[in-house]
Amino acid sequence: MDPRSVAKYIEDAEHLQMAHRLYTLIFPLDRQANRVLLGMKKRGFGKNKYNGFGGKVEAHETIAAGAMRELHEESGLSARSLDKHGILFFYFEGDSVAMEVHVYVTGEYAGRAVETDEMRPEWFDMDGMPFEKMWADDPEWWPMVLEGKRFVGRFWFKNDMVTITRREVAPVDSLEFSG
Numbered sequence: 001m002d003p004r005s006v007a008k009y010i011e012d013a014e015h016l017q018m019a020h021r022l023y024t025l026i027f028p029l030d031r032q033a034n035r036v037l038l039g040m041k042k043r044g045f046g047k048n049k050y051n052g053f054g055g056k057v058e059a060h061e062t063i064a065a066g067a068m069r070e071l072h073e074e075s076g077l078s079a080r081s082l083d084k085h086g087i088l089f090f091y092f093e094g095d096s097v098a099m100e101v102h103v104y105v106t107g108e109y110a111g112r113a114v115e116t117d118e119m120r121p122e123w124f125d126m127d128g129m130p131f132e133k134m135w136a137d138d139p140e141w142w143p144m145v146l147e148g149k150r151f152v153g154r155f156w157f158k159n160d161m162v163t164i165t166r167r168e169v170a171p172v173d174s175l176e177f178s179g
């Protein structure tokens with residue numbers, strides 16, 4: 001297991017046997033205007049869906065550094081601070097690798113959002129997310145971001161990548177794990 005993974009603090013014995021691949025997902029906020037920056041994914045996994053910005057954590061970097069790097073690569077923005085809000089685990093039917101996604105928001109960033117090869121950025125009202133064009137899990141945890149809560153979620157997807165057959169999602173007091 002990747003030493004940066006928090007799976008050992010959250011997962012049950014059955015799922016701990018799976019390989020876990022680490023990802024980040026970050027949502028830039030404009031709190032004054034109550035807006036969030038999403039990107040329309042132009043290629044690859046999640047193509048044609050709106051999402052935050054993120055991707056695989058590389059071998060040499062911390063998870064937070066990976067979140068900042070992906071935000072910059074995909075949107076042109078440089079985060080000055082990060083606020084970790086959640087950990088999501090995704091399991092896909094027939095796939096032996098679990099996705100472990102570390103979810104952040106940032107209200108402090110430099111630069112101007114620009115379209116990149118991977119993402120077309122667009123601002124949305126934080127209460128008006130385009131859930132019909134997002135991953136099916138998003139409406140189940142985004143309200144906790146709005147309420148300032150931290151959360152852990154586990155979602156089991158059918159191989160249509162749309163149907164959620166099982167979910168466990170709940171607020172948590174802290175995302176600092178140790179021991």
Ligand SMILES: COc1nc(N)nc2c1ncn2[C@H]1C[C@H](O)[C@@H](COP(=O)(O)OP(=O)(O)OP(=O)(O)O)O1
Nearest residue numbers: 023024025044045046053054055056090101135138
């Ligand atoms: C299954 O449900 C998902 N919901 C949400 N909200 N976000 C998800 C879901 N599954 C994956 N994601 C996120 C996690 C990452 O931010 C991206 C996927 O990263 P990607 O595969 O694009 O990783 P990159 O390193 O950018 O890929 P390249 O190798 O193509 O550059 O989606």
